[in-house]
Amino acid sequence: MDASLTSRLLAELLPPDLAAAVRQHLLHPSSPFQAYKRLAAEQAARLLSALQPLADWALRCVADNQGAAGLLVLLALLAALLVVVSWVHRFVLWWTRLALRVVFWAVVGAVGAWVWNRGVVESARDAVDIVARVVGYLAVLKTVWLAEYDRYEGQQNGGYGDGGRGRGRGR
Template structure:
């Protein structure tokens, strides 16, 4: 027996009550007796294993031969297993990130609520209402200014787009007229040159 195990058993014999020690000793002898159910189960399992080993060995040999004859199937199976493992890992990482993000935002929300309640508690309800009205009017002013700037930029972009479309439309018509006029002038010059040659 190993030394630490002997020490443990000796310690248990010293600390456990004698009735429990006699019960454990009788249970040990009953379990180790050759006619115990544990031995019968062990014998049945060893017989089952002896009968199953040839069947499993033949099935494993057939599977190994099949895999050796088609390595593309093995590669595809390995890739599928690898993809499944990667997807499972990514799913676990996503769930962990969602959990911690939700927890952080909940803590932030309740910290802001606690800060607001403590500020109202310290400053009083009337003074806090005046401060809230001042802050609200300032934020409303900033929002109105930002909306006005956005509207001006939107109008400028709309006018620039309309001008670009009008310029492109006018340019296209002008090019068509110039092309037609140039073609006519070229044809007239060609006729005139032909007449002068004769």
């Protein structure tokens, strides 16, 4: 970008005092920012001239061994895929852990508010009532499960009712 376009953009986008500060401290040729910018550009040019033969050699090797280059590209893609899958795995674990912590502390807060509103004795009575109902439900569930398990065992051991397995009817 030339200087006039930069000055015009600064004047249009920034307040006048901020535009003057940017011109003085960042865009002035003797500012430290410009000195560091020139130094970085010179070092990048030196680095580019030093790395140019290495890049030419690498490109010649790739051109000479196209089969190996394809295999290397495939391995690089596989490695990148594994890295991304690892990131996604860690991201999902982090969000799951965060969600479970939020739920845990929400339950702790709700129980605390419940005890605060009802009182300790009434809350204890309510908790005993709730636990008794849950235990009763689990006892009924256990009875049903054991009955179904016994019925299944009876079918496996004694056949399906009229003697023996595999007796076909129809078709």
